[in-house]
Amino acid sequence: MGGDLEEWCPSLGSFDIQVHPNPLHHHGSFHWADDPDATLGSRYFEVRDGKIISVVQRPQDGAIFKEPMIDYGEAVIMPGLVDVHAHLDEPGRAEWEGFATGTRAAAAGGITTLIDMPLNSFPTTTTEEALQLKVEAAQAKIYVDVGFWGGLVPENAFNATALDGLLKAGVLGLKSFMCPSGIADFPMTNTSHIKEALPILARYRRPLLVHAEIQPDQSESGSEKRPQHNMDDPRSYSTYLKTRPPSWEEAAIRELSMVAEDTRENGLAQGGHLHIVHLSDARVSLDIIKEAKRNGASLTVETCPHYLAFAAEEIQSGDTRFKCAPPIREEANRKILWEALKEGHIDMLSSDHSPSVPELKLLDEGDFLRAWGGISSLQFVLPATWSYGREHGIALDQLASWWSTRPAKLAGQEFKGAIAKGNDADIVVWDPDIDFTLDENYNIYHKHPVTPYMGKQMHGKVLATFVRGNLVYREGEHAPAACGIPILAK
Ligand SMILES: NC(=O)N[C@H]1NC(=O)NC1=O
Ligand SMILES: [Zn+2]
Numbered sequence: 001m002g003g004d005l006e007e008w009c010p011s012l013g014s015f016d017i018q019v020h021p022n023p024l025h026h027h028g029s030f031h032w033a034d035d036p037d038a039t040l041g042s043r044y045f046e047v048r049d050g051k052i053i054s055v056v057q058r059p060q061d062g063a064i065f066k067e068p069m070i071d072y073g074e075a076v077i078m079p080g081l082v083d084v085h086a087h088l089d090e091p092g093r094a095e096w097e098g099f100a101t102g103t104r105a106a107a108a109g110g111i112t113t114l115i116d117m118p119l120n121s122f123p124t125t126t127t128e129e130a131l132q133l134k135v136e137a138a139q140a141k142i143y144v145d146v147g148f149w150g151g152l153v154p155e156n157a158f159n160a161t162a163l164d165g166l167l168k169a170g171v172l173g174l175k176s177f178m179c180p181s182g183i184a185d186f187p188m189t190n191t192s193h194i195k196e197a198l199p200i201l202a203r204y205r206r207p208l209l210v211h212a213e214i215q216p217d218q219s220e221s222g223s224e225k226r227p228q229h230n231m232d233d234p235r236s237y238s239t240y241l242k243t244r245p246p247s248w249e250e251a252a253i254r255e256l257s258m259v260a261e262d263t264r265e266n267g268l269a270q271g272g273h274l275h276i277v278h279l280s281d282a283r284v285s286l287d288i289i290k291e292a293k294r295n296g297a298s299l300t301v302e303t304c305p306h307y308l309a310f311a312a313e314e315i316q317s318g319d320t321r322f323k324c325a326p327p328i329r330e331e332a333n334r335k336i337l338w339e340a341l342k343e344g345h346i347d348m349l350s351s352d353h354s355p356s357v358p359e360l361k362l363l364d365e366g367d368f369l370r371a372w373g374g375i376s377s378l379q380f381v382l383p384a385t386w387s388y389g390r391e392h393g394i395a396l397d398q399l400a401s402w403w404s405t406r407p408a409k410l411a412g413q414e415f416k417g418a419i420a421k422g423n424d425a426d427i428v429v430w431d432p433d434i435d436f437t438l439d440e441n442y443n444i445y446h447k448h449p450v451t452p453y454m455g456k457q458m459h460g461k462v463l464a465t466f467v468r469g470n471l472v473y474r475e476g477e478h479a480p481a482a483c484g485i486p487i488l489a490k
């Protein structure tokens with residue numbers, strides 16, 4: 001590695017990066033996410049004022065190369081990850097996770113853009129004023145770029161003026177829940193709320209993201225109930241699993257697939273888009289999604305590394321670090337999820353980083369029914385996807401598509417998600433061959449170190465992360481200044 005890298009943020013100015021193909025990892029060809037025809041060979045790209053201004057096979061191919069030149073040798077260079085689903089909880093619950101801690105973890109994990117969820121912070125991001133508070137809280141604290149989803153709740157769903165205000169203020173889209181969210185000031189929406197909001201979102205060409213689970217008896221208690229399962233052992237994972245069967249996801253996704261018909265050509269919400277967050281059920285729910293897509297709906301779906309990494313059978317009694325909703329299902333389901341991802345039926349990945357203060361995980365009692373549902377994982381999504389994905393024969397360009405290109409598109413970030421001329425120089429440099437064990441000595445930058453990945457052996461180490469040409473992280477060190485910016489839709 002050459003060049004003067006001591007110059008951290010706010011800008012490295014102009015520089016060039018040289019990339020050699022990694023002979024161990026080319027999986028047929030080494031290429032950028034947006035350039036499937038690229039053949040094996042060194043590649044160069046040139047960065048100026050935070051933008052990629054050229055990508056060439058050889059320096060003489062039209063680019064004027066200047067110093068400094070950074071040569072990353074055998075390392076893999078990919079577009080920075082775009083995580084469209086993270087809960088940064090500030091303002092209001094900064095003790096759960098915050099902008100500084102969350103984005104430092106993101107930078108260390110190769111994530112260059114993160115879209116913050118409208119809930120778990122207080123107030124929830126359901127009004128223009130609340131968005132303003134979010135932006136103020138993020139200001140000067142973020143190490144990567146951060147956009148914001150707004151919240152669709154019953155209170156604003158039938159109020160077109162309120163939704164217009166929120167969208168004009170710059171949220172990148174809206175998010176709603178079809179079951180209790182676990183947060184009192186983020187009540188769930190039903191199908192009519194969603195149907196009503198979709199044409200408004202369509203006018204802005206912004207998506208509606210939905211937590212797709214429906215609790216059959218529909219009682220809105222704001223928290224999970226302990227119905228007929230209260231005779232079972234609350235420390236046993238299977239007890240929790242039974243409380244949220246695949247039929248919950250199926251019921252929600254069936255309703256959504258009908259609403260999604262409005263997004264088809266000549267539909268009431270043409271130009272609109274529905275996105276299903278964190279799919280866990282790889283069976284009937286996925287079949288409904290495939291059918292809806294075949295019928296022309298503008299619909300996408302994400303899953304998360306924890307559904308691809310873990311299986312219900314291995315979750316130990318009382319280990320509530322693994323509690324999330326929808327729940328992690330059986331090994332057989334995990335296998336089908338991988339197939340669906342590789343075949344393109346699942347469009348992208350996200351972290352759903354949803355930590356709480358450790359006390360709410362009730363780790364001592366190990367009560368799965370009462371513990372906070374949410375998995376902390378932000379910093380580890382790249383090595384987790386790679387480590388577990390290697391067994392399933394995934395390729396680097398698939399990683400870039402699931403983690404960068406497609407999520408950038410969902411979030412409307414046309415200048416992010418790919419290493420291409422004119423794009424932001426958002427880049428992760430990493431070595432897929434370096435193994436590490438996530439243990440107590442590992443630098444975890446999340447607010448709290450509680451994570452189900454603790455103790456796991458993983459492959460893949462992030463060497464450097466650039467956000468708009470700024471070196472924000474390099475091997476255990478962060479830039480002294482927080483040079484991420486809030487992203488607001490125009
Ligand atoms: N409120 C919140 O973050 N809930 C999230 N946690 C989880 O496991 N699934 C969710 O939707
Ligand atoms: Zn959710």
Ligand SMILES: [Zn+2]
Binds near residue numbers: 085
């Ligand atoms: Zn979430």
